[in-house]
């Protein structure tokens with residue numbers, strides 16, 4: 119007898135953002151089953167809903183309604199207006215999804231976007247989902263290099279971040295050989311395990327214009343990046359020396375690597391969102407749970423108007439399912 123395939127868990131994200139409406143639109147696209155972790159009453163304003171208490175019943179419900187594990191909000195929601203009063207529900211949804219992943223009740227988790235500032239105002243102490251989920255899974259067994267590493271995918275581009283939500287002024291001191299090496303190992307292992315690439319080719323972006331021009335426009339390449347790349351190659355990784363970032367992202371350049379290590383947020387996210395804003399996906403690498411997310415944020419300026427596009431969420435659901443299937447097949 120074949121065992122039923124567990125659904126994905128989909129957290130509702132910021133309730134005053136586009137999350138609820140793009141979840142409803144994704145459900146209408148007839149994907150493989152997911153169970154929403156969030157507020158059932160709010161979800162029901164966008165699509166038919168059935169409250170479930172066990173993700174195992176999600177598949178039976180999914181054809182007629184969105185299955186929801188109901189963890190209600192304690193305050194009303196006005197589209198476009200985030201409220202720190204929602205913070206504990208929002209973070210609780212993420213905690214529930216992680217627990218379901220660790221219990222193998224779901225195959226992986228997809229997160230609708232959260233707004234960071236109202237969560238910080240309410241005392242949330244993590245930069246975003248990525249670090250929060252890493253903390254929640256820190257004690258779970260993981261036989262490989264532990265992340266988290268944030269990767270953004272867009273068409274044929276996979277861009278991985280050495281630093282994430284770091285102010286630009288602090289980036290140079292954060293770009294250490296140790297950090298670059300750990301990120302490279304996590305990405306190398308994830309490309310094999312989760313993306314089915316047997317011999318991953320990594321490109322390393324430079325920090326300075328022209329990758330430092332041999333040390334005449336900044337020293338980070340000579341002092342940190344080239345030694346780190348040399349040591350990684352000695353370990354057996356296929357990684358380039360730092361390459362000038364301005365010529366790393368055009369069509370032909372993208373054929374020369376399977377993933378690029380970018381040193382700061384916008385070095386990765388500008389090419390990703392320019393290339394494929396609608397189809398881009400945010401993936402957390404190096405964690406014992408599968409987690410993806412749309413590349414866009416909460417869209418407060420359009421929330422509640424019914425014009426938000428679900429494409430990136432749909433791409434995130436597809437990628438999470440593919441990654442979860444690969445991990446299940448490898449067990």
Ligand SMILES: NC(=O)C1=CN([C@@H]2O[C@H](COP(=O)(O)OP(=O)(O)OC[C@H]3O[C@@H](n4cnc5c(N)ncnc54)[C@H](O)[C@@H]3O)[C@@H](O)[C@H]2O)C=CC1
Nearest residue numbers: 231232233234235411413414415416417418419420426427
């Ligand atoms: N994965 C996550 O949880 C992410 C959360 N954020 C959060 O989102 C909030 C807003 O960030 P912004 O920089 O304004 O970025 P944003 O992505 O929310 O908005 C940028 C532009 O894209 C449009 N847009 C976003 N999603 C759309 C969709 N599904 N369909 C059509 N148009 C869409 C918006 O209307 C806006 O014009 C911030 O608080 C940020 O922290 C941002 C990125 C990722």
Ligand SMILES: NCC(=O)COP(=O)(O)O
Nearest residue numbers: 245246247248249400411
């Ligand atoms: N800019 C990407 C972003 O904000 C997503 O962060 P996270 O919540 O996935 O950690």
